[in-house]
Amino acid sequence: MKYDLIIIGAGPAGVSSALYATSRGLKTLVLEQDENAGGTLKKVSNITHFTGFMTGETGSVFSKTLDEQLKQCGAKVLQKKVTAASLKGEDKEIICNEEKFLSKAVIIAAGTSQNTPDFEILEELKNKHLHNDARKYYKDYENVIVIGGSDGAAKEALFLSQNNKHVDLIIREEKLGAVPEFSQPILNSNNINIHTNSVISKVSGRKNIEEIKIKNTLTSEEEILNFNNCGIFYYIGSKPNTEVFKEVELNKGYITVDEKMKTNINGVYAVGDIRVKEVRQISTAVSDGALAAIDASKYINAKK
Ligand SMILES: Cc1cc2nc3c(=O)[nH]c(=O)nc-3n(C[C@H](O)[C@H](O)[C@H](O)COP(=O)(O)OP(=O)(O)OC[C@H]3O[C@@H](n4cnc5c(N)ncnc54)[C@H](O)[C@@H]3O)c2cc1C
Known part of the structure; x- marks a missing residue:
């Protein structure tokens, strides 16, 4: 089966992308390596600086809300780790070990991984x-x-x-x-x-x-x-999860995008912490997701 849109990652950027994509009637698949949505925030003690959330909201409660929203929005969600991607053709191929998924457009929302300390320890x-x-x-x-x-x-x-x-x-x-x-x-x-x-x-x-x-x-x-x-x-910084996306243009490891979150490849977008940006927060991640999904919807509809 070919999807309109595949979203890789279900942190705030990926979930926001899914909400906007499904609201526009796109047949959407979300691939998330973890059991639940939420991304980095699952391990954060308290959520701060996000409009509409009071101090004291825990990262795990926030993530559960994201997970519920994702389940309700009508996207198909599979627990799969993306291991390779072939993005340059009209049909985008997303590989999860032995399985292959096809779509007309892709939103990369795979975020970052925390750096681990390198001191001597048993x-x-x-x-x-x-x-x-x-x-x-x-x-x-x-x-x-x-x-x-x-x-x-x-x-x-x-x-x-x-x-x-x-x-x-x-x-x-x-x-x-x-x-x-x-x-x-x-x-x-x-x-x-x-x-x-x-x-x-x-x-x-x-x-x-x-x-x-x-x-x-x-x-x-x-x-x-x-x-x-x-x-x-x-909490010593993080690195972008870009290793499986060999074809997209990077700057210091992060994906380069324009103001609509388009990468250098037609029909491929990057959103959230994985892209080049100044401010890595929930607010900017969800904004990216909205912009990318809205533009992806126009891109897909123009091809119908
Ligand atoms: C300690 C700490 C505290 C923070 N506190 C706040 C705060 O209070 N307020 C705030 O606004 N921001 C906060 N942030 C920043 C916030 O966490 C990030 O800006 C936000 O999580 C970015 O969302 P994202 O969706 O881009 O990426 P992520 O949250 O990193 O989500 C990426 C998702 O992609 C998945 N993924 C990765 N690779 C693959 C793959 N190959 N296949 C399938 N799935 C994949 C991951 O499992 C993950 O679920 C904090 C960050 C840290 C480190």
Whole structure:
């Protein structure tokens, strides 16, 4: 069967694309590698800066809403990982291992994957005590290390510091770069200790993390922190999931688009965090999805 439109990824950008595409009567297939829609936000403690949502809305509740919306909108949704794509022809071919799906147009909404830290740590400790899902694991630890200085890292550090839990925040930069909404309460906090110009060089312990070596990147001096029960949470940037899209034009790994989200290939669009853009937020992701699906609908109807 040939679809009008295939959407790859069901984060906010992909779900928004699906809502606008189905409302325009497009026969739409959404391919999402995870069991549910939601993308990156599934692991975020609280959703902030999205109009219409009150402070305290959790990432997991927000993702469930996206999942429901997607199920209700009339698109066919399959849990499949896209492994290859042939996009240049009139018929777009999307490959998921042994299976092939065809469509007239494609929206790439595959987002980004979080970078993982590269310091020395035993595999067992890494698997048990290195996380980027604060809400799921924060209760497990007396002490918490957060790595990263972005808005996301700062927000999660604040979340983890609740109930007076001690947080060491490790940042490479010389000062915390997060927006004042997050940086001010961190600077005023008694239980968040910021280590600037710093990286973790080694984590050791047997079953639990017992010792963390922090290196000052300016002086090369090392500081040692000792713990009984410590978890490390990392938010150190991300990379775009573009490796399977060999034909689209990239800039520093991100997909180049015009103002209608069109890539260099006719009938192929890219939306959300995977595309070249200044601001990577839910608001810009859902806006991209709307613009792409509306233009894709015109493109498909012109071919009928
Ligand atoms: C810690 C943190 C906190 C944040 N907090 C906020 C916030 O409060 N407010 C806000 O506005 N923004 C926030 N953001 C940013 C926000 O998460 C992103 O801007 C948004 O998720 C981008 O949506 P997306 O749909 O482009 O990508 P994603 O959310 O990354 O979704 C991409 C989807 O594509 C799927 N996928 C990837 N590859 C494939 C493949 N090959 N085949 C099939 N499926 C695939 C993935 O499984 C995923 O479901 C935060 C980000 C982080 C890291």
